[in-house]
Amino acid sequence: MEQEIIIQIKGANSFYGPKQILRNVTLNIPVKTVTALMGPSGCGKSTLIRCFNRMNDLISNFRFEGKILYKGIDLYAKDVDITDLRREIGMVFQKPNPFPKSIYENVAYGVRIQGITDREFIDGVVEESLKKAALWEEVKDRLYESALSLSGGQQQRICIARALAVKPQVILFDEPCSALDPIATAKIEELITELKENYTIIVVTHNTAQAARVSNYTAFLYLGDLIEVGPTSRLFTVPQDKRTEEYLTGKFG
């Protein structure tokens, strides 16, 4: 059965000033799966993931060429509303970055800025999002305490709940566990595996073991080139490209 593709990257090139970061990357992201972008530092994986919700637009000398189609719509077309785009394609960052507000307000934020004021509705969204982020049981009695009082792993799950509250289709995770201890990491990984039932997930990681554990598909990037992409079970057992084999077996990177 052919899997439905939600994001198509076609001939993506990107530059910071004169320096080329991505080189002619073409890649399909299947819907409701976890795709891991893996590679050594400087391979372009973070640049690529930030193209999906145009986070790179914030960098003044950034330039993008090529096409990224989300459900067939060109994300870099002039008439794309970036706020709408970022609601559909949410993001969780490397370091947990909750707002210095209560747990409740962190999760409610995205709904409030849409102008929604119905308290009952917002209560529902907060509860549902915290449940989906596997955090509700831990925080339901302290919703009005500061989110900054939570542990690192809990703060990261608050950020996931905040992303889920605006009902995205795709969630981008940029090294979501690099600031967390092994137990908090395991919880986030388990959560990612659960979320793929309802969302399309793209994870950037330099941790090959993490890519192996959480993803259905893995793309290996090296010096801006997409070297190889395929089902994780295949890529980690019989990689097709010698460079993938060498990276996975620790010969470089």
Add this chain to the structure above:
Amino acid sequence: MLTEKMAELKHRLIESATLVEYMIGKSVKGLLEKDEKLLKEVIEQDEPKANNFDRELDELCTVLIAQFEPVAKDLRTVLMILKMNKDLERMADHAVNISESGLFLIARPQLNPLEDIRGMAKATSSMLRNSIDAFIHEDARLARDVCEHDNIVDEIGERILAETTSFIRGEHDGVKRSLNLMRIAHNLERIADISTNICEEVIYIVEGKDIKHHKPEDPGEPEPGKGI
């Protein structure tokens, strides 16, 4: 994640073991009841299924090691499942051998009452069943019991060998039938031996102890740093 994958792997191994147990039972039943259909089923239908299990389990283990890097008991379990998979594949081949010889024998007059074969098959099946039960319940005691019962099968095997040797001496006509009977006995004996291998593998999973090629009184090498 790893927990679910491990459960799936164990489940597939148990399914494969169930098929092999069924194949062995069928091959002996086919011989004893002179049922050609049963014997052909083992060769034509069941063996390809057993081969598929072999391939699938090999792949599941390889992918699980590559993706999840299991350690400690999980690692022991995956490694032993790889071995058990090989064991089961061999047993399925033995069931095919028994069926082939069974097809030869049922088409000809019977040399002897086959009571020893019946007894040997019963003891062998019970060993296989217990070895799989020991795996399912992670029961090292049951596994040790099975290893101790291997001599019952060996004794019946010796008896069959002696009896068939005397047939060969006395009746020129019966040589081929005798050799086929010996082949069946030998294959049953191998199944019993492999059942004890499975039990050694179960003991390694549960206790982390390698009892292969060890006599019970063998204390093994002292661990470095112990008894200083």
